[in-house]
Amino acid sequence: MATKQNHSHHEHSGSDLVAAARDALVAAGEQWTGMRESVFEELACHERPASAYDIADNLSAARGKRVAPNSVYRILDLFVANNLAMRVESANAYLANTHPGCEHDCIFLVCDECGEATHVDDDTVSGGVRSVAKASRFQTRRPIIEVRGLCETCAG
Numbered sequence: 001m002a003t004k005q006n007h008s009h010h011e012h013s014g015s016d017l018v019a020a021a022r023d024a025l026v027a028a029g030e031q032w033t034g035m036r037e038s039v040f041e042e043l044a045c046h047e048r049p050a051s052a053y054d055i056a057d058n059l060s061a062a063r064g065k066r067v068a069p070n071s072v073y074r075i076l077d078l079f080v081a082n083n084l085a086m087r088v089e090s091a092n093a094y095l096a097n098t099h100p101g102c103e104h105d106c107i108f109l110v111c112d113e114c115g116e117a118t119h120v121d122d123d124t125v126s127g128g129v130r131s132v133a134k135a136s137r138f139q140t141r142r143p144i145i146e147v148r149g150l151c152e153t154c155a156g
């Protein structure tokens with residue numbers, strides 16, 4: 001995975017990622033409930049962007065009782081607002097943020113064939129987009145930079 005930031009930046013995975021996400025949410029003054037943990041764990045085991053419906057379905061099966069997509073959606077929103085998850089707009093789905101303690105305008109390379117979304121951080125590129133918006137007197141909240149195409153496997 002390509003990263004290009006101007007600082008040392010740690011990407012988490014597995015139980016280390018869940019712990020980092022919990023710490024980031026608690027530090028933001030929010031509670032780490034059992035349901036939030038389940039949603040995060042479920043999200044983190046998806047390699048491809050997952051929708052609220054995918055997550056609700058899997059959680060319903062795992063828990064043996066129906067989990068409403070709406071409640072999953074609210075939790076995902078909270079995760080995005082607190083940098084624990086990232087929304088891949090062109091896929092209308094979510095990915096766990098592998099760097100919950102560190103904010104970047106993440107860039108996604110989304111494969112049209114298999115749906116894989118490779119995550120890259122390049123503050124030079126996203127900073128350029130922010131500057132362009134600023135020059136037009138536009139107040140940027142979040143640049144969305146997504147590249148559609150074919151991943152290495154599908155292109156091969």
Ligand SMILES: [Zn+2]
Pocket residue numbers: 005007008009010099102103104
């Ligand atoms: Zn970073």
Ligand SMILES: [Zn+2]
Pocket residue numbers: 099104105106107119120121
């Ligand atoms: Zn990132």
Ligand SMILES: [Zn+2]
Pocket residue numbers: 111112113114115116150151152153154155
């Ligand atoms: Zn692919």
